[in-house]
Amino acid sequence: MALMDQAPVAELQKDIVTDDQYVLTRTVRDGWKNTTLEESLIDGYQTLSDILDWLETDPRPSQRLFMEDLQDSGFTAFSEETKQQITGPYYRWFTDDGEYWDGEEGTVTALFDSNWKKGEVADEDDLEEMDQLTFHTRPLELTVKNVLAYARYVFDDQSLKLIPAQEYLAEKMQDYGYCEEDGTVTYGCSFTPIMKAAAPAGLVCVGLEAALWVWAQAEDDEEPTWHRFRDIYTGDEAHYDAVEYLLDVPEQMWKSPSQRIGISQLITSNLPIQGALAAAELERRYGLPKDSVRPLSQDELDREIVLSRRMETR
Incomplete structure (x- = not known):
């Protein structure tokens, strides 16, 4: 048996956004904070072609095509x-x-x-x-400059911006970081044992997920504390908040308590390396600064993580 965590992290990469995606925003005033903020006009992250299609959908009578x-x-x-x-x-x-x-x-x-x-x-x-x-005698090129100019024409609003998706996501994530005394913003990374719902016949898929933890308020009237990102954020970005390390185990081995202990030890034998690799991957996914996602502390690394038949199924 070979653990998936022995493969390069690149094989586990998941892209929340791509280099060709953008967010179309306009500047609005936040009356509560007496400041301005960028309001997204389209849900999610879109390519220039998708944004243009949206701008040309259901046009007003006098609106010209791009x-x-x-x-x-x-x-x-x-x-x-x-x-x-x-x-x-x-x-x-x-x-x-x-x-x-x-x-x-x-x-x-x-x-x-x-x-x-x-x-x-x-x-x-x-x-x-x-x-x-x-x-x-030539078509109008599909560029950021031209699509932005068209969006400003459609909305008659010069405050509109086309922000690269990675930049927009990284800026959003700033609100979920913990500000250290020196001003740096950090995030957490914690392991949880998991079992995958779907596995090949005769096998059980078990392992660990290293999840992103953020500093935030779960409720408006509570003090900020550490939460798993997907527990306090409802957007699609939260679906990518964990790196999984999985192992397909023969079902008969998994049913044996003694062999299950050995499987747990095998899967958790490289927690420091797994934590560092997961932190680097989460930084890449969310556009976070290098070394801002802190792997487990030594106390957490020393604790025993036991995989049981009752653990959470993903």
Whole structure:
């Protein structure tokens, strides 16, 4: 039998957020604290594409799309010089104000009327009634700068921000740390014996989980104290607050009290190493400063952790 904790921690990594995710916020005033805070406009952490889809869902009547491919819409434009349809591609960006401008790289100026479709022929009189507009010959790039500008346009609010998800999560976690006398913020890490509900036939999956503990109030009228993160925080981030070290044990061995003691000793034989690895992994997941998650104290490391048939099932 080989313990899973002997594998690199990288095999146990779970990402709460990814590098391509962001949080869309706006600045609001907190009347109780007489300060401002960033209020998230969308639940969870989103990619730029997801945020853009949300911004374009159920738009107000006057709201322009982030970018419109006019050819895909079936519209056509005519060259003022040749009087012929322009083959494209051409796009309309949300920043376009309908005014004429010329000479900008990546644009073309043409005659346009949304009632004209591909393949139709316009005469001189038709062309005279068309609007002269400038279109883009390339799509609007999906960048943080452009999506943020579009969000501010949609909400008509310049306070909106797009914050990288990892940065937002790390800032949120500051509220759950214990402030030491020197000003550093720390967190706890504690082991609990667990049994997994699902295991291969004939086996029992048992082991330890090293869970993140934070300094917080469970109730508004109580003093802050140490709590397991998932016990006082209801967001999805709390689902990742533990690193598991598991072992598949033959069911017959697990039923034997004497062999169960040996299994407990085997699983808990490397608690200092397991605690240090778990602390480093929890720091990575939550974007916490290096060495801010404190592994078990020596007293806790010396205590006996016994795996029993009555322990909690995950």
